[in-house]
Amino acid sequence: MAALLEVEHLRIEFPTRRGTLVAVDDVSFSIDEGEVLGVVGESGAGKSLTGTAIIGLLEPPGRVAAGEIRLMGRRIDDLPYEEIRKIRGKQIGAVFQDPLTSLNPLYSVGRQLIETIQTHTDLSPTQARTRALELLQEVGIPAAERRVDHYPHQFSGGMRQRVVIALALCVNPKLVIADEPTTALDVSIQAQIIALLKRLCRDHGTAIMLITHDMGVIAETADRVAVMYAGRIAEIGPVRSVIKEAKHPYSHGLMGSIPKINDTKERLDQIEGSMPRLTEIPPGCAFNPRCPHVFERCRVERPELLDAGATRASCWLYAHG
Amino acid sequence: MFAYIARRALQSVLVMASVAFVAFALFQYMGDPINQMVAQDASAAEREALRRVLGLDRPFYVQFLVFLKNIATGNFGFSFRVGSPVAQIIAERLPATLELVFVAAMFALFIGVPAGVYTGLHRHGAMSRFMLTISLIGVSLPTFLIGILLILIFAVLLGWLPSFGRGQTVQLGFWSTGFLTTSGLKALILPSITLGLFQTTLIMRLVRSEMLEVLRTDYIKFARARGLTNRAINFGHALKNTLVPVITIAGLQIGGLIAFAIITETVFQWPGMGFLFITAIQFVDVPVMSSYLVLVALFFVIINLIVDLLYFAVDPRLRVERSVSAH
Numbered sequence: 001m002a003a004l005l006e007v008e009h010l011r012i013e014f015p016t017r018r019g020t021l022v023a024v025d026d027v028s029f030s031i032d033e034g035e036v037l038g039v040v041g042e043s044g045a046g047k048s049l050t051g052t053a054i055i056g057l058l059e060p061p062g063r064v065a066a067g068e069i070r071l072m073g074r075r076i077d078d079l080p081y082e083e084i085r086k087i088r089g090k091q092i093g094a095v096f097q098d099p100l101t102s103l104n105p106l107y108s109v110g111r112q113l114i115e116t117i118q119t120h121t122d123l124s125p126t127q128a129r130t131r132a133l134e135l136l137q138e139v140g141i142p143a144a145e146r147r148v149d150h151y152p153h154q155f156s157g158g159m160r161q162r163v164v165i166a167l168a169l170c171v172n173p174k175l176v177i178a179d180e181p182t183t184a185l186d187v188s189i190q191a192q193i194i195a196l197l198k199r200l201c202r203d204h205g206t207a208i209m210l211i212t213h214d215m216g217v218i219a220e221t222a223d224r225v226a227v228m229y230a231g232r233i234a235e236i237g238p239v240r241s242v243i244k245e246a247k248h249p250y251s252h253g254l255m256g257s258i259p260k261i262n263d264t265k266e267r268l269d270q271i272e273g274s275m276p277r278l279t280e281i282p283p284g285c286a287f288n289p290r291c292p293h294v295f296e297r298c299r300v301e302r303p304e305l306l307d308a309g310a311t312r313a314s315c316w317l318y319a320h321g
Numbered sequence: 322m323f324a325y326i327a328r329r330a331l332q333s334v335l336v337m338a339s340v341a342f343v344a345f346a347l348f349q350y351m352g353d354p355i356n357q358m359v360a361q362d363a364s365a366a367e368r369e370a371l372r373r374v375l376g377l378d379r380p381f382y383v384q385f386l387v388f389l390k391n392i393a394t395g396n397f398g399f400s401f402r403v404g405s406p407v408a409q410i411i412a413e414r415l416p417a418t419l420e421l422v423f424v425a426a427m428f429a430l431f432i433g434v435p436a437g438v439y440t441g442l443h444r445h446g447a448m449s450r451f452m453l454t455i456s457l458i459g460v461s462l463p464t465f466l467i468g469i470l471l472i473l474i475f476a477v478l479l480g481w482l483p484s485f486g487r488g489q490t491v492q493l494g495f496w497s498t499g500f501l502t503t504s505g506l507k508a509l510i511l512p513s514i515t516l517g518l519f520q521t522t523l524i525m526r527l528v529r530s531e532m533l534e535v536l537r538t539d540y541i542k543f544a545r546a547r548g549l550t551n552r553a554i555n556f557g558h559a560l561k562n563t564l565v566p567v568i569t570i571a572g573l574q575i576g577g578l579i580a581f582a583i584i585t586e587t588v589f590q591w592p593g594m595g596f597l598f599i600t601a602i603q604f605v606d607v608p609v610m611s612s613y614l615v616l617v618a619l620f621f622v623i624i625n626l627i628v629d630l631l632y633f634a635v636d637p638r639l640r641v642e643r644s645v646s647a648h
Binding site for chain 1: 538539540542543544545546547548549550551553557558561562635636637638
């Protein structure tokens with residue numbers, strides 16, 4: 001399969017008065033057509049920023065300082081505003097964390113759907129409305145004919161996230177960036193929403209970049225997973241391999257901190273310390289002060305992503321020769 | 322919805338009754354109007370006779386009830402000074418004030434809202450900073466000073482615009498309008514700028530801060546992620562969400578324009594109600610003063626009612642509906 005999205009050596013900087021903060025540093029990955037890539041990491045690891053950069057919505061003063069983002073071979077990170085706008089929604093859809101605030105409270109959901117459809121297609125208002133109805137049915141809104149004219153406040157959180165998904169998928173984008181799509185929802189609704197997103201994307205051949213800190217969601221949904229730490233990718237590889245036999249000490253620790261159903265342990269494993277602030281990232285490997293396997297090279301030289309069996313990990317433990 | 326309107330209408334009636342009472346009570350303590358009406362050497366008997374004719378010898382509450390009954394039937398009494406019915410005097414002056422207020426309000430809205438949107442969108446632009454600085458003048462300079470400065474520049478030094486009066490007016494039924502003649506329109510420019518400048522800058526600053534607030538929200542970010550055009554986002558999604566507070570303030574301010582017209586009308590010798598009111602105060606012309614106050618209160622009440630109804634038009638969350646929320 002051809003790579004749909006390629007991110008190479010992406011670096012995102014925030015110029016501040018006290019110097020430049022590097023929030024995302026030398027991040028490279030790709031997503032194939034129809035593939036689900038999970039991106040996990042702690043808050044501030046740069047997951048959301050990477051997603052935001054792909055759709056060109058970084059808030060100034062944040063900016064892409066180096067690297068390239070390519071969609072179907074076409075470079076999109078340096079496009080003029082109008083060009084990237086035409087890609088947003090049409091080729092790359094987005095679902096954000098909080099469905100309660102993602103919809104404009106003053107317009108009916110139908111109007112917001114029709115507006116998005118008409119922005120990207122030549123459909124007439126009647127056709128766009130028919131399409132909006134189909135979409136609402138597809139995402140499982142009961143009595144869609146009636147609900148299409150309702151306002152966001154008349155929907156529950158789970159229903160609103162369904163509407164948001166309908167909006168993100170309304171013109172069949174190639175890729176959906178789902179940034180913590182279930183974090184704000186009831187646990188009972190979360191699984192439904194994830195299942196819905198997965199089913200729809202499979203039906204339409206849409207790839208998903210699923211940003212979350214919920215390893216359970218990743219395990220169920222993703223084909224591959226990228227673990228991010230302090231603005232860098234620590235490990236990337238097939239989801240089974242990363243969960244079962246994580247190679248990078250950080251991802252290994254992360255997996256160890258997930259409770260297992262048959263476990264008799266009193267306490268969960270935890271990684272000592274916390275992720276460094278952007279101003280205090282140590283030289284060498286960003287994880288070295290917390291790493292149980294740290295050795296001299298980790299403190300001076302920064303590791304690239306290296307082959308580590310089934311996955312690729314940025315760790316000197318896997319430097320051969 | 323109808324229950325709501327009925328409730329608001331009832332409240333309005335109560336408000337009006339209280340205003341009428343306050344207006345009436347105030348002027349009981351404003352000095353004796355008889356002194357202004359009779360000659361210096363009038364005898365005590367002559368004064369008493371006049372007092373009886375005007376009904377001023379009766380007890381306070383009787384006078385008030387008569388006043389209430391009269392205004393409820395549209396009879397505002399007779400001016401002590403001019404001797405003609407107050408309703409007629411006000412009807413002559415009302416068009417001048419309302420036209421002035423209308424132009425000033427349009428000026429405030431059509432300059433203030435776009436300027437607010439612009440400065441909100443281009444927060445760091447040089448033009449925005451310039452506009453914000455200029456707007457400080459509008460907020461901080463008193464009305465009479467702005468009026469006098471405008472007269473000095475445009476009427477005295479440049480001689481482009483008249484410094485006083487309404488110019489030529491055309492009579493349309495009972496309504497005398499200055500909109501149909503060149504001199505009438507020219508005469509409107511300076512007074513309406515003077516009157517509307519404060520409101521313009523206030524609305525501009527309000528729209529700006531609301532825009533900054535709304536542009537940070539998730540639904541604007543999501544609208545961008547949907548690839549909507551900037552125009553649709555800024556004017557469709559963002560501006561509409563700023564409207565509720567803007568309508569509130571704009572409504573109050575239009576009421577304020579009617580009240581503030583007193584100063585502007587005095588500066589420009591504008592033959593409107595404010596000017597009438599000032600003259601009435603000088604002559605302790607109680608029926609004119611109280612009618613004026615009642616009328617201004619009526620405008621406030623009507624504007625507020627319209628504002629409340631506009632909320633419903635703008636914000637669907639306020640519409641009283643059985644919301645059908647399902648999981």
